[in-house]
Amino acid sequence: MHTTKPRHDTTEGTEGGDAAVGTRDRIVRAAARLLQRQGYEGTGIKQIARDAEATLGSVYHFFPGGKQELAVAAIRHGEQEFADMLRAGLAADDDPAQAVVACTLLLATTLRESDWTDGCPVAATALETVGRAPDIQRACAEAIGHWTDLVSDKLCDGGLAEDTAKELAGATISTLEGAELTAQVLRSEEPLLAAGRHLARLIRTYQ
Amino acid sequence: MHTTKPRHDTTEGTEGGDAAVGTRDRIVRAAARLLQRQGYEGTGIKQIARDAEATLGSVYHFFPGGKQELAVAAIRHGEQEFADMLRAGLAADDDPAQAVVACTLLLATTLRESDWTDGCPVAATALETVGRAPDIQRACAEAIGHWTDLVSDKLCDGGLAEDTAKELAGATISTLEGAELTAQVLRSEEPLLAAGRHLARLIRTYQ
DNA sequence: GTCTATACCCCGATAGAC
């Protein structure tokens, strides 16, 4: 049944490389990827354990709160990965408008190369759990807030007033979120590219 | 167990009123609402049957293709409801920029009054089924395309060139989609209101 | 910390009486 057997990690604690990843990390990473692609309800703990090459016992050892606690950790992990990508895009150009365009290009490439499966790491889970799993919803809200701050800082650096930057950053994250959803459903980069063009145009009206 | 019993409809075929709604319609409506709030994987056929005051046998009688076929019908139903709301908003003002603002206000009010549960009728299901249920994904894509056409027509009526209108309409729908998701997660109207302001500003740069 | 086995429940789907 299993194509890969659970592994006994004797190298725990060495950390740092790619080879020696602790069991807990493997579980969180597998959960994050599955939540991104299948959402919360569509992802089973058994599947997470299988993908992480861990056993069910290990999952409940590290996450005694069960699926919800694991989902919160996975969302936080996805938040970091997405933040890294945003930082990379925003650093690509001094001009905030051009930097946002760079972000949309990064997202579009990642999406196309994953055959349109790797979109926003929190969107699917967030929509499924709105009003039904407060802990998870809070983690999703914090992720969105964090990403917004990254964009807001970039806009401030580009010379925009702080209030303007904050509001514009919120709209930018919303737009990226919606454009990525649309791109996935339509299997096309166009929505993300169009979002980039229009966001740049909008930002320039404030410069 | 059941608080409401299945009903024997002897008035099938009269149609038109609110009182005599056929079994099939009740099933589709219940499915549409549940998919909107809980997504595809989070919604069970048994729950749909219960909410629709129908039996499992009736569900499979009308939808022999099972859950997927029912989901396609439910998505198409949600598409119509959302289109009606868009049409109402777009008709509220001759100026396309102001009309889009009216749409965001309508969405914000609906969202707040439903305690942030009634967002886009296709978003959750779409994200869960990308690359995994082609029929459902196609229905979601068609819904987005239909909504985009409604906005595009309004922009054309407002005097924009057809190419510009189409691209701008796509960006508008993406933005509304993302802003509604964000508003639900943050439990705030602000993302939708900000989206409205910025979309109006963007549209005016083309007028 | 890791692993197996299992309890208990609900899932989608079907069969067949009415």
Next chain:
DNA sequence: GTCTATCGGGGTATAGAC
């Protein structure tokens, strides 16, 4: 068309040996 009963499988979660 409507209804009940049920099948086979998978879901989350737990117990307890190692």
